[in-house]
Amino acid sequence: MSILGWRPFRPPLFTHFASDPFTLPRLTVSPLTALAVVLAFAVAMPVLSVAANLFDAGTSGTWAHLVDTVLADYILNSLWLCLGVGLGVAALGTGSAWLVALHEFPGRRTAEWALLLPMAMPAYVLAYVYTDFLQFVGPVQSGLREGFGWSKADYWFPEVRSLPGAIALFSFVLYPYVYLLVRSAFLERAAGTLEAARSLGLSRGQAIVRVLVPLTRPAIAAGVALALMETLADYGTVAYFALPTFTTGIYRAWFSLGDRTAAAQLAGCLLSFVLLLLLVERASRGRARYHDTSARTRNPRRPLTGLRARLALAGCAVPVLMGFALPAWLLVRLARQDDASLPFERFWHLAGNSVLVALVAAVLAAGLALLLAYAARGTRPQQRVAKVAARLTSLGYAVPGSVIAVGVLIPVTRLDHALGSAWQALSGSHPGLLLTGGIAALVYAYLARFLSIALQTMDAGFTRLTPSMDAVARSLGCTPGQTLRRVHLPVLRGSVLTAALLVFVDVMKELPATLVMRPFNFDTLATQTYTFAADERLGEAAVVSLAIVVVGLLPLIVLARQIGKGQKVSGC
The missing domain is CATH 1.10.3720.10 (MetI-like)
Known part of the structure; x- marks a missing residue:
């Protein structure tokens, strides 16, 4: 509709408008776009937290x-x-x-x-x-x-x-x-x-x-x-x-x-x-x-x-x-030295802690990266917003683990105390540290640091999917969630597993963030290796280090298989 040749300006992010050009438009944000923006803010929060303290005397x-x-x-x-x-x-x-x-x-x-x-x-x-x-x-x-x-x-x-x-x-x-x-x-x-x-x-x-x-x-x-x-x-x-x-x-x-x-x-x-x-x-x-x-x-x-x-x-x-x-x-x-004995129960306790945090972080990172990469597909306005948010989350890997840890611990500690005070006011008893007292804050630091690895792997997997697949799924009445589950996931299964594997291995080896963020009396293979070496107990450090190295070989096996396939395809 035009008035004397004038057409109302329609911003691309506003998807629904009233027929009256002078009525304020109504903004509709898809859940995937909202998720992308929230993830971008979550990854950027440690950096913003550090920046906020830069000029504090x-x-x-x-x-x-x-x-x-x-x-x-x-x-x-x-x-x-x-x-x-x-x-x-x-x-x-x-x-x-x-x-x-x-x-x-x-x-x-x-x-x-x-x-x-x-x-x-x-x-x-x-x-x-x-x-x-x-x-x-x-x-x-x-x-x-x-x-x-x-x-x-x-x-x-x-x-x-x-x-x-x-x-x-x-x-x-x-x-x-x-x-x-x-x-x-x-x-x-x-x-x-x-x-x-x-x-x-x-x-x-x-x-x-x-x-x-x-x-x-x-x-x-x-x-x-x-x-x-x-x-x-x-x-x-x-x-x-x-x-x-x-x-x-x-x-x-x-x-x-x-x-x-x-x-x-x-x-x-x-x-x-x-x-x-x-x-x-x-x-x-x-x-x-x-x-x-x-x-x-x-x-x-x-x-x-x-x-x-x-x-x-x-x-x-x-x-x-x-x-x-x-x-x-x-x-x-x-x-193999005589003084390198490490109690069997102690080793499995360290391995269990490492596998626990690495597995939780890997599953969350792979799932969030899958949703984020799916939200960023296409050229519609909301998808462009999700694409910008995805790029912001990719900055996390460039930030050292010690910076991520400090940036996470400052605001999360304040939130922890606020939650504890609110719980005490309601129930009369203090629950302790809900976030920093467990592995929640530690896993969040891992996600802020390593989510970009999973996202890059997922982006590479999505390049194998053509836009026509989404169009056909929509023509058959599939919702975006059904399209992702029935059409994309079978093709992306390898990318999801690779993304989870890469994050799993990086979390197993991560030392600075774990040293700062770990709960009391919670040791991993990486932190225990550092402790043993600092105490000059190198024999025991070697036992734990070998486990880290063996885990680190897993993604290299995947890369070696890809190199071997490339040689067969090229005939080299």
Whole structure:
């Protein structure tokens, strides 16, 4: 209806309007869109909570003391750690991807999936086993002194528990992030790019250096960014090496100094580091876009024989040896020592706690991610709102666990006290801590941190579903819930299981958030490993660590199967 040619403006989010153009429209919000907005707020709340305490001067003077004494060390050590780990993972990840994606040599197929194995080994476990292996009384230095008749003053040996040592350990554990992305980029672009470059007169080496490597820069930048986020989020390694970083400072301010405001301010500084890292990663790519417009016409791999083949295999074996094989052997060696006995009941109690919180978090994350990804499908206004909310929830993984823990604990503690007071006013008895006294707050912290992993997996699964499936289901009278249950779930079953598995494994290995958020007298495999190692009970720590490593191998088996399927499809 128009009045003198004028049509009333109809905002896209308003789905129902009165016939009178001067009547206020009525907003209809679908339950899925409301869920997406609530989830986005829930994931953003820890960050907002930390930000709200950034400029709180407090009354204890702890922040001023930290600024005058250790804040500069936190900043410098974090910067040097990021710089060293960034260079290390870029070199190891890109180099190993270059070897397996662009060369053919005996053992390449095994190396292609074996290079993923260090992802199963938490960095703090490497810190414990390598310190024991390389310390002054360890087998390496003891063997050198006995074999050559040296004394302590006759030789120099690098200190493992140092900043360079931490950089090396992080690099050997985190390079698979770069390897996975760069390997995929090489395989997607290598054949057509190399053929085009060779047709223009470039040699194979020139084509790789001048054309192919620049095309993989987004993959390298993304992999390095993921590795640095994990580095900044780590607590066990830097705490065991006595390196003053933001994560150790947050834990010290909260538990040793008892100042939650100072802990939140340190968490805000760490969050600023992460945001700066994301901005640098975005700026490094600029507005450049990289697309592969040619089909893979032939195998891009160059055959290697003789010495070159052996060197290529050795180049792939070194990171696997240092990041997984040697630490796994050292763990078994420590676990077989006489003093490594851990009571059977105690081990199963720790495993039960770990499985409980990991299973609850994994099921909730997979279910919520499924609903969120389904709500974000399509181009209608409400679906666009859900899509923006889904992107906001994806920021949770970029936030370190210690920041999430502080950001969750401050508002949840206040809510806990409010609920307790209300319950006492109604019943006359205080119920205790309802949220922080159990695992509810801990599971919430896990969801805020790891929901994005499940969401990304679910988004990848939804790409296999065409819009025509939804249209046919609607034409047959199916509601959105029935469409999701009867049409989508059978196709997405594998994605749901994969999402739950990835979250399960990450929760099992998570240390900083668990240390801060766990209820009283509630230990997991990760926290008990840290406690044993801090007490120098490395034999018992090895027993628990082996369980974590075995669980960490589960998603790698899935990835290895996908790599094997890709090789069969491509005929490589």
